[in-house]
Amino acid sequence: MKESNQRDFCIADLKGVESPAGYPCKPPKTITVDDFVFSTSTKGTPNAFNFSITPAFVDQFPALNGLGISIATVEIKKGGELPLHTHPDANEVVILENGSVTAGFISSTYNKVYVKTLTTKGNIIVLPKGLLHFIINNGKGKAALTLIFTSVRPRVQILDLALFGNNFDSGVISKTTFLDPQQVKKLKGIFKGSG
Amino acid sequence: MKESNQRDFCIADLKGVESPAGYPCKPPKTITVDDFVFSTSTKGTPNAFNFSITPAFVDQFPALNGLGISIATVEIKKGGELPLHTHPDANEVVILENGSVTAGFISSTYNKVYVKTLTTKGNIIVLPKGLLHFIINNGKGKAALTLIFTSVRPRVQILDLALFGNNFDSGVISKTTFLDPQQVKKLKGIFKGSG
Amino acid sequence: MKESNQRDFCIADLKGVESPAGYPCKPPKTITVDDFVFSTSTKGTPNAFNFSITPAFVDQFPALNGLGISIATVEIKKGGELPLHTHPDANEVVILENGSVTAGFISSTYNKVYVKTLTTKGNIIVLPKGLLHFIINNGKGKAALTLIFTSVRPRVQILDLALFGNNFDSGVISKTTFLDPQQVKKLKGIFKGSG
């Protein structure tokens, strides 16, 4: 067997071109232990929703290539939130690290709403793939979460940005959501959309 | 080999209990050609959005068990629409059968909006899994579509029903969508929600 | 995350080299709505079996890359047919669009034959993967079908062409099929085979 083909893992070569199976593999000879290590300990600046996120997806952490999972850590300031959104290709497991949050999702069966407040480090909730969900920090201080996704790079569709943060035609929005035109206009203003 | 184990197909036994792989299989001896046949030619009554749908999902058409696809036919009255919605677990292929429709979806990458008007029988558009999308009949008469899904039973999350057609707490809706409370109240009224 | 890695879909780059997972993905920046759109409305010239086919497989419609499905439309002239053939890697769903056809397949269990005549637009039959099947237009005019396959590029093995449309040794054909040598010779003549 050629040395280059003996492998236990397929660390992503991020310069290669992806296929539906992921990135091509780095040559085994170039791999060191640091390819298997990542740190989520540095935190970003909170965004307009008052949360910051540190992703460990395949593009940040190439060791995840082909493994079907990824991780992120999130900090939500007091009163902040992860607004209503979906992950079109990933189930999500939320682990509470610190603080207190209310998490909820809406099932497609009877549009039933499932909501739970997590208050203790180690509390876990599963948010099924593709369903609208939210997390609100309703505690007395900062909340911290570890998120696990069943995808190497979970996609995110935040409802407000999908509707109002682009050039989506306002008439079509009203037609397909039944929102009042002035409501659409107002939110287009907030989320810097046009159209 | 026992006769009962010789099989080319696993027709769903709808009385059995599903697992993540689908329904258990019907005994081969009970299978006839009619297990492989379905008809979408009868049409339902249009709903409040002015469309009717005839599903050929695994629960209507047990031959699809384990095959990973399903079909539906849709008729949209003039001016009607399939309002903004997602299929959390299925890509969708839309084939125009009659009339003219405008279809669109919103990508999770930069919230880019993709819109196309289909005008000729045989026009096809692909709507990727889990993304918000809509179809509007903007033609001069009824429109007819054949829909193909990459799931034996595509789930559907219609945005307005998920937000306003249930007991989802109005305060949380406003908090997580930035919609004005009076807008929420109005749409709760239209879609018969409470909370 | 690098922009080039944010993607909701993996449109095939047909100039790339396929792997078992399909084609590599086109760079997201080059993608427009037209990558998601196809038309089967133009029809080819009928072949010797009196049918014409318009495929929407991954090579014609790169949006299907990695989705595991594809589509074709078929027109069969009066009295024409899709002769006995298999799709070695795809289940097939046949939707009658126009006319009347008789479809059948042979199960590998007891070689049982399943045959059904479809007469109404919207009639559907499922033809399980890898089994010999046929469709005959036995109606009073042209028949039109939409075909759905559980593969991005269904392979087709037409029995007569596999046996008689190549250089397959005639002695081996007789030995392995029990057809008379003169029958083999006659059909080699019709299907332009040698050997």
Place this chain on the structure above:
Amino acid sequence: MKESNQRDFCIADLKGVESPAGYPCKPPKTITVDDFVFSTSTKGTPNAFNFSITPAFVDQFPALNGLGISIATVEIKKGGELPLHTHPDANEVVILENGSVTAGFISSTYNKVYVKTLTTKGNIIVLPKGLLHFIINNGKGKAALTLIFTSVRPRVQILDLALFGNNFDSGVISKTTFLDPQQVKKLKGIFKGSG
């Protein structure tokens, strides 16, 4: 964790009902080493094609449940053959154990015929899924083969039995294969078909 859920394997409970994922698992407490052991050393009586087969499929060897492979041993008498057939759901790897055989398959690409004579113990040929193939013992004595399939229970469609060993309508056979009616009649006689 309940004892009954600790498991390294899912030995098939053949009395259970299959789903698309296979059989349910036997209770771990009932499992012994004999569940993992099988013998292909006893041979059946040769059939009309002069071969005998000893299958180690999931129904004979329940340890294969969920593993996606199975095995068979075959003996072909001098001059005997495995006539033209397909495995609709399995790739096949043939290992020559004894004697000499000629194996061939027909690709669906240009109907190209691939043929090879294997003469030495340990010679291997791969026969891709779903394609027509044959194996002829053209050696001076008995031939023995080990077959490996990428399915726990490979299905088999023998061309002659599919066409002539059942009640497949003779007129439809001629129509869809272009075989002469008298040829069909003759082979229906040999393979005990009707219709």
Place this chain on the structure above:
Amino acid sequence: MKESNQRDFCIADLKGVESPAGYPCKPPKTITVDDFVFSTSTKGTPNAFNFSITPAFVDQFPALNGLGISIATVEIKKGGELPLHTHPDANEVVILENGSVTAGFISSTYNKVYVKTLTTKGNIIVLPKGLLHFIINNGKGKAALTLIFTSVRPRVQILDLALFGNNFDSGVISKTTFLDPQQVKKLKGIFKGSG
């Protein structure tokens, strides 16, 4: 569609019989938000290796059925360890929550050893499926870890228990490991094995 078949998830019915795809699904009508929630906040008593583990596998947390992932939290006392072991069916992602640990695994390629000390909350290491690995608490106090597995119920094979904690014949152990008989005898004593 029957109500009972509309589902977004397949919560495990732990009383049902598993198949290779997992447990059968609980009836949707019986599902509440508590089916999606779990807590790892209670900790067990440290074992002989000085660690305690709180698993959130499918048997403890039925919401994971069919999702292909699971979670555990681990506490390791000062000087304690997770001794050399494998997970035969799961990749593992280790997230340091508290303290300092040294983690390592041995690749099957050239038996190369990869070792890293994690010192900061949020440090992550990936341990590829099926390879021998260990984690030692070499810090000044207790260490805490969150473990993520790419299996709903990761199996664990601890080397010492597999060799010495059962009735594995001592002569065969020496023969197949090259350990001295007295070493085997000594460790059989420690790990309460016989044979």
Place this chain on the structure above:
Amino acid sequence: MKESNQRDFCIADLKGVESPAGYPCKPPKTITVDDFVFSTSTKGTPNAFNFSITPAFVDQFPALNGLGISIATVEIKKGGELPLHTHPDANEVVILENGSVTAGFISSTYNKVYVKTLTTKGNIIVLPKGLLHFIINNGKGKAALTLIFTSVRPRVQILDLALFGNNFDSGVISKTTFLDPQQVKKLKGIFKGSG
């Protein structure tokens, strides 16, 4: 359809770069029957464990690309063995070709040991993925085996080489295996390790 895209198989282009799905495919035009053929009839020189192995993995036999299986033949001299080892990514099926062997594996459930002596050509044992197992030739002469793996290139972790055939720190070995330091030193000497 472009000729280059019509394919029934994806023969590995070993010069291409692997992805998690395997190698890219060779251009169809370059493929001949010899791409589907391999021979295990030549045997290597026995190693220190007194066995020789002839692999037919994807790197030797590119036709297996994407098929999920591979094969090897093994000869074990009298008294020789396949010492305790795992295949981290493959189930294994052992077929006895000649001689007599004792095979065993250790389950991760209760560390139960499963052992069986195979004495007759055609005897088969299944060794589940990722578990420690061994095969000893305890017959009166050479033993020969055919091995089938559910991976195109099964990885192998031989326990002694993983522990003692590299630069794995001796103190860490003793700490994580409870082996005596002098035992570690002795085996490091035998297996040419350092550290």
